[in-house]
Amino acid sequence: MKASSPFVFSTGTIGYPLMFVLLIWIVFWAEVRFGFHLNRFGIQPGSIEGLRGILFSPFIHSDIRHLFNNTIPLFVLSLSLFYFYRPISWKVLVIGFFSTGILTWLIGRPAYHIGASGIIYLLASFLFFKGIFSRYYRLVALSLMVVFLYGGLVWYVTPIDPEISWEGHLSGLISGFVLSLIFRKRIASTPKYEWEKPGYNEADDLFMRHFDENGNFIENLPENDTSDEEESKIQYHYKETPKKD
Structure with missing residues (x-):
């Protein structure tokens, strides 16, 4: 990120x-x-x-x-x-x-x-x-x-x-x-990574990457989209998350 x-x-x-x-x-x-x-x-x-x-x-x-x-x-x-x-x-x-x-x-x-x-x-x-x-x-x-x-x-x-x-x-x-x-107050803000922002949750972030804008689950992701470690976290989180109607 x-x-x-x-x-x-x-x-x-x-x-x-x-x-x-x-x-x-x-x-x-x-x-x-x-x-x-x-x-x-x-x-x-x-x-x-x-x-x-x-x-x-x-x-x-x-x-x-x-x-x-x-x-x-x-x-x-x-x-x-x-x-x-x-x-x-x-x-x-x-x-x-x-x-x-x-x-x-x-x-x-x-x-x-x-x-x-x-x-x-x-x-x-x-x-x-x-x-x-x-x-x-x-x-x-x-x-x-x-x-x-x-x-x-x-x-x-x-x-x-x-x-x-x-x-x-x-x-x-x-x-x-x-x-x-x-112009003392017109200062460029320090850039923040996603994980530095308030309320960021890594598991939720990785989980949501597997859904398109309509909420449909994406089965085939690009090969370089996530690492193996991230992939395992996503699969685990997905299985543990109850499906909503």
């Missing part, structure tokens, strides 16, 4: 992360190919015009190194989000996208803040805290994996490098934590 898993791998699970990564690479290619300079579309705190960066800044990167450093974490973390938290994945992503950008605009230095780093911190923060809150071994393991792979990210939420938007990183971290609290 198998337990159904709350985690399902679908086309969107890998398709959406690939789409995100492809978008940021297309934007960077267009900048290089056509000589665009899109930094001015980043988040510029204190400027009304700079609010447009909330939409555009995650897709803009300063150079190939910046882009490459964001590509793998963005893919891995977004893949984890869509696999483990599929029912709430888009809510987390959309709400976190805007909250990270708005918070960066509110607390950031007067400069152009660009890159997908804020979204990466959002995802890492959400996956870590949500897994801890769940107390479900798979999700806790995911939290530990996030710490192992990206634990060093925590240093960049402080102003240790003037060329790095630590404000964007901090905004993503805060947004992910808040969202993990908001």
Whole structure:
């Protein structure tokens, strides 16, 4: 008897992360190919015009190194989000996208803040805290994996490098934590086997497998339907059970 898993791998699970990564690479290619300079579309705190960066800044990167450093974490973390938290994945992503950008605009230095780093911190923060809150071994393991792979990210939420938007990183971290609290009760339940469910009786379960939906006894079962041990239990139970009119 198998337990159904709350985690399902679908086309969107890998398709959406690939789409995100492809978008940021297309934007960077267009900048290089056509000589665009899109930094001015980043988040510029204190400027009304700079609010447009909330939409555009995650897709803009300063150079190939910046882009490459964001590509793998963005893919891995977004893949984890869509696999483990599929029912709430888009809510987390959309709400976190805007909250990270708005918070960066509110607390950031007067400069152009660009890159997908804020979204990466959002995802890492959400996956870590949500897994801890769940107390479900798979999700806790995911939290530990996030710490192992990206634990060093925590240093960049402080102003240790003037060329790095630590404000964007901090905004993503805060947004992910808040969202993990908001969706704290939306946790995948631990799958249960049939024998773990209340009121389960093994003999009755094996006995009932020998009847079709109309209540007729099935004499010839598939060879691999039950083991010899189970078969003997069924026969014994059947003989001992009084026939009902």
